[in-house]
Amino acid sequence: MARRTKEDAQRTREQLIDAAEIVFHREGVAQTSLNEIAQQANLTRGAFYWHFKNKQSIFKAMLDRQAVELGQLGMVMEASSESDPLARLRESILYVVRELERDPRRRRVYEIVFQKCEMTEQNEPIGTLLRDNVLISSDRIRAAFNEAIATKLMPANLDVDSAITHLHVQITGVVYLWLLLPDKFDLQSQATRLIDLFFDQLPQHFLSDAGEHLD
Amino acid sequence: MARRTKEDAQRTREQLIDAAEIVFHREGVAQTSLNEIAQQANLTRGAFYWHFKNKQSIFKAMLDRQAVELGQLGMVMEASSESDPLARLRESILYVVRELERDPRRRRVYEIVFQKCEMTEQNEPIGTLLRDNVLISSDRIRAAFNEAIATKLMPANLDVDSAITHLHVQITGVVYLWLLLPDKFDLQSQATRLIDLFFDQLPQHFLSDAGEHLD
DNA sequence: TTTTATACATTCATGAATGTATGTATAGTT
DNA sequence: AACTATACATACATTCATGAATGTATAAAA
Known part of the structure; x- marks a missing residue:
């Protein structure tokens, strides 16, 4: 075989990322060889090295692809018809959680990130990805609260x-725990419960210490 | 050099595990070679292979050593003078969190487990360890609630x-998030806040659906 | 239509890690 | 005191993944 059209090439690139997702998920990122990825995509390492520099590179590409989708998801959220900013926040969080359970590919990537790769200095993008995710979403949440x-x-x-941290704890906790023990509880109902509880207790339990000296 | 006394041998075994902890934490489990572990302990691979079968083996030994300490910790908790079972539960959770921040070695192992190793089928003990941890502590929490x-x-x-799941979400969330972004918030105060909030809302928000049909 | 760059497949050289085999000095045992 | 098992160090063989080099058929450019 030989050269395909540009669109074909783009498709094989996607196929390689698909294959990487599957093998990463099954074997773990470190344990995966480039040959396994190529074989999973019915290709050879020649194809791999054409499209990617090394394993790092395709791993990052996989994360970027997912990040793009998450970006679109953020757009969806901000285009919400809801006028109440907290309702919009609530809605978007639950949307993400729903998508996590509904879309098998998204779940695979989440499982790879949380369970099937190592956050080392050598293995940057993961650490920064996770940290940046927290920081960026912090800004969004902060904007909603300020509004x-x-x-x-x-x-x-x-x-x-404190409210932002608390909210992150809730989301991180459910997602991590559910990915670890998916059969132990229902993700949607638990997440809904957590978020609703959070918003319920928000105005009572998350006031700043300005009035601390009253007693 | 050559043969040391039995106590010496036991100590080199411990030194190897110490070295493994350090290198695992720095490079990630998959990326560490047995030679690196041996060198970190000022030994050779000969020593390693005398004490351990392979990397798996020393990794499991590392987890087991930590588990033993956690077992002792459980004993401490159950020997609490507190009569209120929920106060005892609260106390022990906060104790674990405090130890996590205070003991650098414990923190290292936690970071290895959460960030520096891959939960794959090939890499069993980690997955089962984490899952079993949840299940076993679930039993303890359940006992406290029943009491x-x-x-x-x-x-x-x-x-x-639901209460058990909710509590696990809180703990998992703070610990994971704090290990990811230690400077973003104070672990002790956040954990205390979470736990206290949890126990506060417990009798109001975690009742079973027995009376659901009342409206 | 010829040429050239592309999109791969195939082959090869290298290095690194693993496991094993062997060497060896000494702590225990008799 | 002789012997044996232990606690390692050293040396070796094998595997295997990587990256680069090369080959090649075809799409696109000229």
Whole structure:
């Protein structure tokens, strides 16, 4: 065989990433050889090295591809018809969680990131990806809270930082635990419960220490 | 050099595990070679292969050593003078969290487990370790709740399963997030807050659906 | 239509890690 | 005191993944 059309080449690139996802998920990233990826895609290492520099490179490409989808997802969220910023936040979080369970490929990548790869200095993009994810979503959550405060939906002395951390803990916790023990509980109902509880207790339990000296 | 005394041999075994912890933490488990471990311990692969069968083997030994300490920790917890089972539960959880931050070696192993190794089928003990940890601690938590119900500290229709899951989500979430971004928040105060919030809302928000049809 | 760059497959050279086999000095045993 | 098992170090053989080099058929450019 030999050269295909440009569109074909782009498709084999995608096939290689698909194959990498499958093998990474099954064997773990470190244990996967480039040959396994190529074989899974019914190709040879020649094809691999044409499209990617090394394993690092295809791993990053896999993450980038998923990140693009997540970006689109963020757009969807911000295009929500909901006027209440906290309702929009709630809605988008639950949407992400729903997609995680619904889309097998997204779940595979999540499982790879949380369980099937090592966050080492040598293995950068993962660490920065996860950290940046937290930081970027922190900004979004902060914006929603600030808007809620501005429109008097939340008290002015809301401890936004603590609330953000608390929310991240909830999401990180359910997702990690569910990926670890998917049969132990229902992801959707638990996530909904957590988020609703969080928003319920938000105005009572997350006020800043301004009035701490009252007793 | 040559043969040392039996106690010496036991100590070199420990040194090898210490070295493995350090190199695993720095390079990731998959990326570490047995030679690196031996060198870190100022030994050769000959010593390694005398004490361990392969990398798997020393990795499991490392986990087992930590598990033993955790077992002792469980004993400490159950020997608590506190009579209230939920207070005992709270106390022991916060103790574990405190130890995680205080003991550098414990933290290293946690970071290895959460960030520096791959949970693959080939790489069993990790997956089972984490899962078993959840299941075993679930039993302990369940026992505490049942005792609390029996002594009328908690309502009889407490949804124990949901509460357990919820508690695990909290702990998993803070620990994971703090290991990822240690400077983003203070572990102790956040954990305390989470746990206290949990116990606060327990009797109101975690009742079973027995009375669901009332409206 | 010829040429050239592309999209791979195939082959090869290298290095690194593993496991094993062997060597050896000494702690225990008799 | 002689012997044996232990606790390693050293040396060796094998595997295997990587990366590069080369081959090649065809799409696209000229």
